[in-house]
Amino acid sequence: MSSAEELVGRDAELAVAADAVRALSAGRASVLAIEGEAGIGKTRMVQSVVDDARSRGMAVFSGQAHPFERTRPFGVVAAALGLSRRSADPRAAAIGAMLAGVDGAEPAAVDVRYRVVEEIVDLVETGCAARPVLLVVEDIHWADSASLLAILSVARQLPLAPLLVLVTTRPSPPADAARLLDDLAAGGARTLRLPPLSHGDVVTLAGRVLGAAPGPALTALLAKAGGNPLWAASMLRSLADEGVLRRTAGSVETTTSTVPASLGDLVIRRMRPLSRETVELLRVAAVLGDAVSLRDVAAVDRRSPTEIAARLGDAFDARILDEVDDRVVFRHQLVHDAIYQHIPPPSRRLLHREAAVALMAAGANRLDVADHLMLGAERGDNQAVAWLRDAAREASTRAPSVTVELLRRAEALLPAGHRDADLVSAEVVQALLRAGEVAEASDRAEAMLARPHATVLDTPLRVALVGALALQNRAAELIAVVEASLAARTGLPAPAEALMLAQQSWALTYTDDPRAGESAARRALSIAEHAGDAAMTVWALTGLLVAVGRQGRFEEALGHARRAAGLAAGSRDVRSLPLQPKFFLGLALFDCDLVAEARAAYRQALDDEFGAGWWVSDTLMADAQASFAVGEWADAAPGLVAGGEAAVEKGNPLLVAQSLAYRVSIATGMGDHRTAGELAAELTVPLAGERLSYNAGIVAYAVAGLKAAEGDQVGAYDLLLRCWRCDAARENRFYHRWLAPDLVRLALAIGHRDVAAEVADAVAAGVALAPGVPTVRALALRCRALVDRQVEPAIEAVALARQTPLLVEHAGAAEDAAELLTRDGRRDEAAALLAEALARYEQAGADAWAGRVRARLRSLGVRPGPRGSRTRPAAGWDSLTSTQRAVSMLVAEGLTNGAVARRLYISPHTVNSHLRHVYAKLGVPNRVALAAVVHHSIK
Template sequence: MSAAVGAAAAGAGQCLVVSGEAGIGTSRLLAEAAREAAARGVAVAEGRATELDRLSPLITLVTALGSGTAPVLDEPDRAELAARSAVPYRQTALLSERIAAYARSRPLLIVLDDVQWADEVTALMVRSLVPALSDARVLWLLGGRPLPEASVMRAAVEGLVEDGARSLAVGPLSDEAVEELATHTLGARPGKGLRDWVAGAAGNPFLLQELLWALREQGRVLVEDGVARVTPGALPDGFRARVARRWRHLSPAARQLTEAGAVLGRPFTVHEAAGVMGVPVREMTAATEEAVAQGQLVAEGPLLRFRHDLFRQAVYDNLTTPVKHALHREAGSVLAAEGRPAAESATHVAFGARRGDAQALRVLRDAADGIVGAAPGTAADLLIRLVELGDPGDPDRPDHVCKALAALSFSGRMDEAMELGEAELAAAPDPTALATVRHGVAAALKFAGRTPEVLTLVDLALADEGVPPVNQAQLWSLRAHTLVDGGLAAGEDPGCAAADAAGDEAVRLGEAAGVPAAVTSGYTARSRAALAAGRVEEAVVLAERATAVAEHSGGEARWHAPRRWLGEALAVSERFAEAEAAFDLGQREAEQLGVPWAVPRLRGHRSRLWLAAGRLAQATAEAEATLNSALALGTPPTAQATRALLARLAIWRDDLASARALLTTARKFAEGGVRVAVDELLLADVLLRDAQAAGDQEAADPGDGLWAILPHWIRPLCYEPGLGPELVRIALRAGLPEQAERAAEASRLLAVRSPRLASAQAAAVHVDALLSGGPGGLRRAVGLWRSAPRPLALAAALEDAAKVTADRDEALALWEEAFTLYGTAGARRGAARARQELRVLGVRRRMPRSADRQAEGWGAITPSEMRVVRLVADGLTNRQVANRLFLSRHTVDAHLRNVFAKLGVSSRVELARLTAVHLAETGAPGTPGADVTEGTSVGGS
């Protein structure tokens, strides 16, 4: 650890995770590291989590960054963080900027102790900030006890270690060290009998000292000839009793103070402790001085904390249950009056509550509703307690269970969700309650991507004739979406007729029962089913209806985020600018409504939009951000679909190793029960197999999964009609004419069902031309592709035409255009093929340096590049820009290289000057430093 501090003083950042059991000395090690760092001129930001930190999002990290004589965060920064609480990734961006800016002036050590109790948002931020600031002069020391499975910090720490953070386990003292400590404590070397007693401390220095002090104070240690021996007798009444004995030396008021602090469970004020005990503050002032002087408590500004948490636990454990209940109830009232977070107050109220306590139930419900968006895990704990305290016959109980199931699922606690759901299913008193709980369990399963189980549970609920129309509407909408998401995995009709019928029933029942959320969800499911079947125009109409219902009714209907499906339908219909506007508005609405799970899905849709428009760099950056967000939020279905998309993007870029790794991970999740995006994974697998075969027919093995669902399931072709010709090529290269015909028939079906979709008509002509092999049909396909906004599909058609053209000049022109289109898009694999063919024709071309390097001047700057330019001009580093826009640093570097070349500049200073002039001349909205994170028109500049 000393070496890490020395490296930090020299300007090298890293992360060190220090763990050990309670009392082992982890906190002492961190404190010594902080002292050494300060002595070396390193700024130190220290924070210690408490058990109740999980109730206050981001408090652990913010407290640390606000500590010290020169804190990293000031009051305006704290206020800005609070204002961004509904959008965690914006909080991440702000923290990253502030920490990086601070570290530029001097090295910084951030110490977080007892991280096993850190809140969820702190865990998420640490997981993001440590790798994001790896180049900054920041040393992170994360210390605490071994992290249990339920700890929100466990996944964060495991991810950091996988990324390269060092892990240091502080083990027990060796036998030699134990003997040395015992000798120092007792003034004599321990004899055999005492060594046997000492072995009971298992090398824990805190417990060892407590044991030795207890024995010595009881007069049980005798020193003879320099050897300490223990007199016969029983072991003192446990280490807990030994610790508790120390409190009996305090005055009654001081004992009251520590008891109140033990119940509060976190650093506390004298005012809070007095309130819990129901005494005037003045009666606690002398007690405070006493407890601090005796070393039981430590004063940190206006707060008091226990010097060692084992003391707090011992004091708390020695309170009788009735006393605990009474003090927790008082604590809840005091904290509510003090304006503390509702969740913290609710936890205390709930502890001291009895079944059916109306006040406690109301407090728990309100607190859970207030925190579920930012800390679903904590909300789940509150909701579970709400269910425990509620009367089994309470008519609101099924709704509470559903909310608890959703919160548990959202926080990744699927085992607990299933345990709660199964218990409630067995105890449901009537058909209505049973249907409500089944809906909650099924929704939780859907969140985890477990499609077959969802459909089984929904069908069981719908089979019950006593289910009210309200519940039926919700169940039918859930069934419809599940069929679209994973119907293939459940063996359902690949034409999506069943999904459409289920969505229609949800709309009918929802309208009759007055459930606009079910109506909205039913319409969006029908829109998605229409897309999967190739009825693009119908999909747009249905998505527009869903959006209109949600806008008119508001409330829960808007939580379904229908704009993401409207944007998807608009994108497929090639109304790209309208689609992106829908995605942008949908993302803003999701952030405002506190439904963070929708944000990565909207970003995933936007990534597909960039791919369709032939902007692979932007598509990859957006997809990477989508995957990171999905993993952070624990949404397996979104993560699976994004892995498939990223694999395909990697194939376009000729990065087959990345594609293999992504699909390998996806298969592991599929084997673990995440059965969604089956068609997309099958498609990516076929494309990767073909790419790896590299044109060798004997090595070609396109598999059989995808071909079996064609031509009826044509959803992938709706997103990208150019896939139809690509699949025909792959089948023909592998010598599989039947599979080629299946793919061709899928393209023909899409053209028939969507006659106004230009790319569908082009694809239908294209596949027939590939099957016939005639140049005339391929020329016609090229002409049709020119009228569709699909540059990659056009480039592929140009390739096909060039291969069968006898005229050298015509072939040269076709290859030249294909090379340019591939290079502009950043499709290195296609560009390499075209370049090789041009070389055969005697023409040498350099591989493109940038996917978007089309021209010079401001007119050539793409929307993504302009967002980067604005932030760089405001003084942000590349890493800060990457964090702000949720891009990879490599993407930001690429954007800047492109910008420098297009504008003819060679420095960031010059770029900032030109940007200021450009914005002033054009009257462009915003300033160089504007927080521009939303997308802009695909076609704009």
């Protein structure tokens, strides 16, 4: 049958697919999903797209997922891209080695999924640099979870590459495949749903197959196919083979009124002439999958591959089997499904178990055998349990979700009361935790702890429960679990006790009780140091530095951070930590105004091999916030957007809120109140309820700033005061630098001098806690100067603020001092400080804030010069920011987005954001044209 035969009635869908290929030819990326029942024509549609792409000289990578392969991590993507140690492409070979588990440099605790995905994205992007790429993944309803993650990452991270991603699926796919389709659709993917063919299209299809129009009786018979082209075509061939079709003048008619009730029944009927041995071999092949090697069939049937091939000859002649590469494949998956489903379930189970035994004996990969064990083993099969647990350990770093599936089956196979039942159940809990299924992990851990269980598992279960509760931000429950565990006095090992206390410290601090958090962290530190446990010492120090930092003891926090980072750098014991000490060092350095050192620490954190996977989005977000703080808003904005997207994927509401808050401040500073308002509307949750969120300070600052800019001084004041009162009640001074200046200024403006004085006194007391931090001292001087209307402290505050590169602190102090100088009649000095603030605002692009300063300068009789933020042209090479130029130059060198991201310490999403702006400013459509502009501009 030609592809045209099954593509009858698909003109509209073919037109959409052809448009996607034309767009690809023009260098534009897109994603296309084709959905339809088996036999509806998905594969023929794909073949049409592939033929079109190849005729245009495009690179095509194609893979198809198969039944019984969901436990093979990255299976279908590896097949599509040729990821094998034997690949001629060194990069594909290197990824293949990682998938084979031979990368001995990998730390044991690292989840290598994300590294593999990163390398896959890089590989695809490298291919796109040479010519447009079509990536096809068929039947994602059978794909493993790691492959689905890779497909999503490729589509998301390469929106500017000449890449067409094409996936196919049956309706109502499994949950993970359905999530992929939803995520792709949210990113702009088009979905083609192939409906059954109309009656007229079925008649047309029959005419093409038969070479003549079907007669009335045959047309009525074809209606039983329900518009499925494969079923209709197979029905016609079966009728022809059985000799019940008669040709008349200009048409073909049937002499029977009965046909099998389904395509499956038709397949079984076509098998009747085959020998019993051939049918048995077809059953074995069907149990192994829809595309299998003769070697595997031979291993299960205990015959030589040559003999197997000879005995299957009749099946090839009957058009049941075909051969592709070195595999025997069923002519269609519906043919495979029909044979497989026709095997009685008990026999199917037995065949799967026999297949597993034979493949094990032949030395097959554990993960290749796991599906058959899961389908064939019965309760009490200890050998299957052991094999599944070994396979789970093998998959743990590459595909944690596969590990969960394997261990669930192993757990189900053990009879109640088996000596290993609790052990396997505990392994399921830990696997759920690693796979991110934290709610189920905590539920199962709690259930096990509540019933009698093996004593040796008590500590691992409690540690896992604490970790799962921490990842769900269920702080109150975490605190209670730790208290109960410590009170039980069941002989907790020192590392477990220290870890629990460290986790409790974080929970206490996150629930705004930093003093209690400090106490728990100090207990953890004492236990860890006494035990000489480096990893737990780092845990404890990290909890401690966060707790004391929230109390405003920034220099002390930095001391703990330096010690933790030094200990981690000098000890192999901490390689199992899901922590990144250099990230926390960066945070502590930033809090001490050591911005350049902080950003260097973030870069070192991104370079580290261990802990980075857990903290990469946090680290990139912290660096984007640093860009905001120093006034590099053109770089901060895309980084904040990318960080917010990563936080959504990670399920971290705190990071999402922080991203939005900083973006609100940028939009407000630029005068874009509409955008600021839209973003602020998403920040209701962190400011709702009696207990404000952990990061409510930055959110309140941003939203209050917008309210004040729109003239709602009272609303801004109320919001800031509420946040201030909550922090004061818990002795949380972390957000003083954000809240205090605006709160004092607003309190004085609306007549609440007592509140302004209270705030000034509080920030003055904070100086004793961090006397060496310039902005802490500047803050106290600013607030006191505003309350007391004293000029000299305000001038001193400006001098301190100049010691840092921080925009808001420096320009804000200059504005406050200028106001007091003006009242004191020192207009020239006031104008000089306002000019200083103006330069900082214009450099950042904060046009609204700059406009406020310009108005004040004019009131002093000073005519400011041309707006500094407009000195950069709107288009052309000179319009690019320094980061945009750096991105452009690296892209021009041929680096992939991932390589650019690693070189500049940003995310691939941020690279894409910069490239969108670069393309628009330079008027170029793709990387090739960008490279030409770069080479011309830097001559």
